[in-house]
Amino acid sequence: MVYMAGDNNLDPEGSLDLREMKKVGSTDDLNIIAQFDRAAGHVARRYYLRKGGIVTGDAVASLGAVNTGDPASLLDFIQWGIEKYPAERYLLVLWNHGQGWDDTDIYADERYRSLRRLASRPTRHSFFRSPQRKIMQKAINNQEYRAILLDDNAKDFLDNQEMKKVLADTAKKLGRKLDILGMDACLMSMAEVGYQISDSTEYTVGSEQTEPGSGWPYNTILAALAKNPGMSPKDLSNLIVDKYIASYPDKEAVTMASCDLSKADSLSNAVAGLASALRSNLGDVTLQQAIQSVRNKVQSFDVTDNIDLVDFCSLLAKGGVSETIKKACQNVITEVQNGYVLKQGYRNKSMKNSNGVAIYFPLTTVSPLYPKLEFSKKTGWDAFLADYNKAIRSR
Numbered sequence: 001m002v003y004m005a006g007d008n009n010l011d012p013e014g015s016l017d018l019r020e021m022k023k024v025g026s027t028d029d030l031n032i033i034a035q036f037d038r039a040a041g042h043v044a045r046r047y048y049l050r051k052g053g054i055v056t057g058d059a060v061a062s063l064g065a066v067n068t069g070d071p072a073s074l075l076d077f078i079q080w081g082i083e084k085y086p087a088e089r090y091l092l093v094l095w096n097h098g099q100g101w102d103d104t105d106i107y108a109d110e111r112y113r114s115l116r117r118l119a120s121r122p123t124r125h126s127f128f129r130s131p132q133r134k135i136m137q138k139a140i141n142n143q144e145y146r147a148i149l150l151d152d153n154a155k156d157f158l159d160n161q162e163m164k165k166v167l168a169d170t171a172k173k174l175g176r177k178l179d180i181l182g183m184d185a186c187l188m189s190m191a192e193v194g195y196q197i198s199d200s201t202e203y204t205v206g207s208e209q210t211e212p213g214s215g216w217p218y219n220t221i222l223a224a225l226a227k228n229p230g231m232s233p234k235d236l237s238n239l240i241v242d243k244y245i246a247s248y249p250d251k252e253a254v255t256m257a258s259c260d261l262s263k264a265d266s267l268s269n270a271v272a273g274l275a276s277a278l279r280s281n282l283g284d285v286t287l288q289q290a291i292q293s294v295r296n297k298v299q300s301f302d303v304t305d306n307i308d309l310v311d312f313c314s315l316l317a318k319g320g321v322s323e324t325i326k327k328a329c330q331n332v333i334t335e336v337q338n339g340y341v342l343k344q345g346y347r348n349k350s351m352k353n354s355n356g357v358a359i360y361f362p363l364t365t366v367s368p369l370y371p372k373l374e375f376s377k378k379t380g381w382d383a384f385l386a387d388y389n390k391a392i393r394s395r
Helices: 011-022 071-084 108-119 132-142 160-174 191-196 218-227 233-246 261-280 285-297 309-317 323-340 374-379 381-394
Strands: 002-005 033-037 044-048 059-064 091-095 148-151 156-158 178-184 201-206 254-260 306-308 341-347 358-360
Touching: 002 011, 002 071, 011 033, 011 218, 033 071, 071 160, 156 160, 160 178, 160 191, 178 233, 191 201, 191 261, 191 358, 191 374, 201 233, 201 261, 218 233, 233 254, 233 341, 254 261, 254 323, 261 323, 261 374, 261 381, 285 309, 285 381, 306 309, 309 323, 309 358, 323 341, 358 381, 374 381
Parallel strands: 002 033, 002 091, 091 178, 178 201
Antiparallel strands: 033 044, 044 059, 148 156, 201 254, 254 341, 306 358
């Protein structure tokens, strides 16, 4: 089930990806379905993709204008797929731009300007009477926050809380966890994202780094699945990693990883232990300097606030820190390498120290949205970041 939020600059890539899917097409043992919301001027359509022919010939529903950032739209697609094309296993792919854990609303300024213009326009229309005016003013003052499935026309996209709810409803519909959540989007293989949805999802496949516009190689992934439709969700997750990495030359700085979310709780416990050990010793200037040195050279990505979790712990454990902190670092590394990350790969030497899962570590201030995450509440990583930045500034 491929949910394609293409009402943005990725519209051309969506058409190409549908053609890739059609190179394989559905079989007696494999249903390939998609919903593609295109850029302005096009309607959203649902497809049951068959081998060969033109893409429009596979359209099974025309939806008109759709806000792909609305959780109700995503849930409706999922429920339609489950009911119309029932299967023993399900891979749901969220196809779009991605921001990892970061729920900052990139449309806020644009929406703010539009609402200000409306609010200043004299009118007798009932829209500007209470409570509608209060709703509008709340949007101006508070704004909203989102993380994936950007829709440029609706000025909306899906935040992590909404994604958690959609996947929980999906699991309820299935009577079990979703087998695989694939994220054909940038920056989504983060500890924060995995923990957020671990109650409802077995495996994820996503990238620590940004993705090139061409995204996943659907033709090679689906060809292998069509040959062996009985493969386990774990094997399919690992296969996607292999096919994705193989589809790019060494000059492309790409990463991909499959993760077992049944290990998300153990990993978060290990991160909580590390956060506690670091916070307890932040009064030591030597530790502050060690963390700062590691942060300056750790594997980071196109969004530099995201760093590789294992590389951070590996470098810190070698930096002359206490045995308690070394042990806490090793616990995190063990949880990632011996359970949470099933398989990972990269291209380009700039990504050589990526290990499959990133974590947030800003260079300056901590986003006020970060403490709201389930991961922050569980681990206290937000409190460590805040204390560390305060200690660095006061030196």
